[in-house]
Amino acid sequence: MPHINLPSEFPGIRSLFMFRPETAAPLNALVQTLLHNPHPSLTAGERELIATYVSGLNNCKYCCNIHGAIAQHQLGNNAQIVKQVLANPYTAPISQKMKSLLKIAAKVQSGGKNVTNQDIVNAGEEGATDIEIQDTVLIAAAFCMFNRYVDGLATWQPDDAELYDKMGEQRAREGYLTAPFKVNREPEDL
């Protein structure tokens, strides 16, 4: 049960956005800009993979499942690549540049000071630009916020894989600024 009185028909961060629309507006704008809007060089699927990977490291079920589903739909409905990145990004079928960016993301997750100059040099050698490095650090940092927000208030995080798939398909298509997915829950679920 959530730690505070949240609307029960919305899962995860969506229940918090309904509870506190004042802070929902800039948070939604942030994730829309970081993950969905056109980017100079990273695809939406690549950016969603970074968000999914960091949410996995933070063990946040809701964020890992929903961003994993969005990544899957952004990557041509490729569920396998998401699973492989979550299991081990260094053996997943992604570019060397993406591997070097995910390494930086993991360092950020454990603490900003853990990113070394060598991590940055390695990413540059794999072709990463300054904007790609800055956005990777900010996506990883932002999901250290979103994951703590969702878990810190003990929001409802469904187990239903089909629900995440439906929500993920909608977000991949529409972005983050459209109406949230409402779930009809049985009274005994509440």
Add this chain to the structure above:
Amino acid sequence: MPHINLPSEFPGIRSLFMFRPETAAPLNALVQTLLHNPHPSLTAGERELIATYVSGLNNCKYCCNIHGAIAQHQLGNNAQIVKQVLANPYTAPISQKMKSLLKIAAKVQSGGKNVTNQDIVNAGEEGATDIEIQDTVLIAAAFCMFNRYVDGLATWQPDDAELYDKMGEQRAREGYLTAPFKVNREPEDL
């Protein structure tokens, strides 16, 4: 030296905001809403104390110094209270409600799942409302993002206490949406 090519006349997060204005806009709007705009019950000084305390736990020099300076100016130029909260919030001259909220903030900093139902019950018994608890969790989570962003890209974080005091006085008075403080640096500093 920063990990990427940032404008050298701006310290900390301000150099990142100048580098990437697309993400600066929602981040600035978030901090303006969370910390500066009128709140149903928490003062700006109380909210800045939460941000300062979490930045101290994350050992982020720039954020801890600048938000400490803003808190000081929001609290009637009281530097002592900021120092005491950073040293030990439980013996600082703040309300029992603020102590219970800072306890929740520290749990969020270490990981969202660490917040217990008892922490929430305790805060409620000290008079904390659902909105105060939600905003405390989000401020703590947001500074886990800002601290990682500032440190993860190795931004310039000055040692000059007078500079933080000047910047803090400006932010306390104007909020977060006005022009940043430009610093004239000697070439040997760069």
